[in-house]
Amino acid sequence: MKLSTIIKKGILALLFSLIGMTSIATAQIKVVTTLPDLASITQYVGGDQVDVFSIAKGYQNPHFVDPKPSYIVKLSRADMFVTVGLDLEKGWAPQLVESSRNSDIQRGNVGYVDASKGISLLQVPQKVNPEEGDIHIYGNPHYWLDPIRGKRVAQNIYDHLVEIDPENTEQYTQNLKDFKNKIDKKMTQWQQKIEPYKGTNIIAYHNEWVYFEKRFGLEIADFLEPKPGIPPTPSQLVNVIKKVKSQDIPILINSPYFSSKSPNVVKRNTTIKLVNLSTMTGGYEEIKDYFDLFDYNINTLVEALENQHSK
Ligand SMILES: [Zn+2]
Numbered sequence: 001m002k003l004s005t006i007i008k009k010g011i012l013a014l015l016f017s018l019i020g021m022t023s024i025a026t027a028q029i030k031v032v033t034t035l036p037d038l039a040s041i042t043q044y045v046g047g048d049q050v051d052v053f054s055i056a057k058g059y060q061n062p063h064f065v066d067p068k069p070s071y072i073v074k075l076s077r078a079d080m081f082v083t084v085g086l087d088l089e090k091g092w093a094p095q096l097v098e099s100s101r102n103s104d105i106q107r108g109n110v111g112y113v114d115a116s117k118g119i120s121l122l123q124v125p126q127k128v129n130p131e132e133g134d135i136h137i138y139g140n141p142h143y144w145l146d147p148i149r150g151k152r153v154a155q156n157i158y159d160h161l162v163e164i165d166p167e168n169t170e171q172y173t174q175n176l177k178d179f180k181n182k183i184d185k186k187m188t189q190w191q192q193k194i195e196p197y198k199g200t201n202i203i204a205y206h207n208e209w210v211y212f213e214k215r216f217g218l219e220i221a222d223f224l225e226p227k228p229g230i231p232p233t234p235s236q237l238v239n240v241i242k243k244v245k246s247q248d249i250p251i252l253i254n255s256p257y258f259s260s261k262s263p264n265v266v267k268r269n270t271t272i273k274l275v276n277l278s279t280m281t282g283g284y285e286e287i288k289d290y291f292d293l294f295d296y297n298i299n300t301l302v303e304a305l306e307n308q309h310s311k
Pocket of ligand 1: 063135136141142206207208228
């Protein structure tokens, strides 16, 4: 080997080791979440120390997401996996996690975060009949739509993060505190905005608003789906139309991933107003994070109700 070649190789080796060192110094905890809201909360808690990817996009129905091989690759490299749990993602997430063959993120291990831990659940059924198509068999899984329960989600993520990366505990503790404080501060604003409309009856497409409803004092009177996961039937639409007329219900909430066909049937037959809200971060372009989600939903709802009242 010529001397110049040896020198070149030496320089290259030195360069590679320097690059290697830099990447170790800035190595982030790789987190894969099922939903974008879990990703947003993880970003708040983890700050610069985490690299977060959400499998579902905000405009997709979280119950039904197409599993792609690229998600398995992401999961195979992840240090942490965060799931809503219950039966929300049961049709797609468990299979992806298993296929990743990444032992760190299998259920029961430190990299597996079930965000529902310690969440007080609503609508836990006395008896379940999955054969009838019910997809909320452990209780309503849409709990991230309550910002106060969002604080518990952040706590769950934090508990695992400090175990995976104890060196940065101080930073994570501060981030968690900031997140919880921001929720409390924003809650006061959101509550003030919705205050004049407390007790308003609302129709929703799917039973996914109960936590939001209870937190903000609304009343979801009925759903277009006869049961969670069962598409609207003509007889259910007739029931809803009757109810809207007899109770003068002003608002029907739709989500980005449901067709407007059935909502329009109700609209044509009543004076109800259709309002598109988002159940997740990224549901609409301007909803960049977990706080935007509530800003968007509260503002859109209040605006619709203001207009309805001034009609
Ligand atoms: Zn659901």
